[in-house]
Amino acid sequence: MFKNILKAVVGVVGAGLFLIVVSKASDALFTLKAQPTGENVVAMTAAPGGAGGDAAPAEEEVAVVLGAGDAAKGEKVFGKCKACHKVDGTNATGPHLDGVVGRAVGSVADFAYSDGVKAHGGVWTIEMLDAWLAKPKDYIPGNKMAFAGLPKDEDRYNVIAYLQSISQ
Incomplete structure (x- = not known):
């Protein structure tokens, strides 16, 4: 009986540690930074035409954000x-x-x-x-x-x- 309880505790602790590691790794890979506003967002016009020959609008506005x-x-x-x-x-x-x-x-x-x-x-x-x-x-x-x-x-x-x- 003691072995079964020990296995269950180790399993729960192991799963918890695994979730913590996965969470930290995903935070490191996918961080969201606050987006600046106003003068730091610049609208630029992209070149006409799209990749692969797709028909695209003659001009497309692209927002370029350059931090603060x-x-x-x-x-x-x-x-x-x-x-x-x-x-x-x-x-x-x-x-x-x-x-x-x-x-x-x-x-x-x-x-x-x-x-x-x-x-x-x-x-x-x-x-x-x-x-x-x-x-x-x-x-x-x-x-x-x-x-x-x-x-x-x-x-x-x-x-x-x-x-x-x-x-x-």
């Missing part, structure tokens, strides 16, 4: 970029970045872009800037930018908010 981007903080983080980039319309080691949000990739006059940047095409959207700033060498292989990137989401969001503020 703060332009004033972004200006401070941009200090890391000032060694190569200016925001006064003149080029330095890198192209000037005033007006970069919404500008065609590789389009600053009188700047010698790498072949990878020239071939990339597109327009500097918020999503593209976020990916670029995270790891420039991975986003466009073969580019000339020596900067490793901004690994912290908050730093990227703040810099993008700053770049937006000087791109209007």
Whole structure:
């Protein structure tokens, strides 16, 4: 009888521990963060057409959420970029970045872009800037930018908010 009770207790405790481990693992995999509001949500227009040839509306609004981007903080983080980039319309080691949000990739006059940047095409959207700033060498292989990137989401969001503020 004692063995049966012991087996039942071990079974209940084991099942409880299993549920705790599964709960913690799912929390780690699927965390929901509070969504920012107002100025941190930017509407962008997606390209017409859909994947696989599906007919899609000519324009589709996509909300891009960039955390709590703060332009004033972004200006401070941009200090890391000032060694190569200016925001006064003149080029330095890198192209000037005033007006970069919404500008065609590789389009600053009188700047010698790498072949990878020239071939990339597109327009500097918020999503593209976020990916670029995270790891420039991975986003466009073969580019000339020596900067490793901004690994912290908050730093990227703040810099993008700053770049937006000087791109209007």
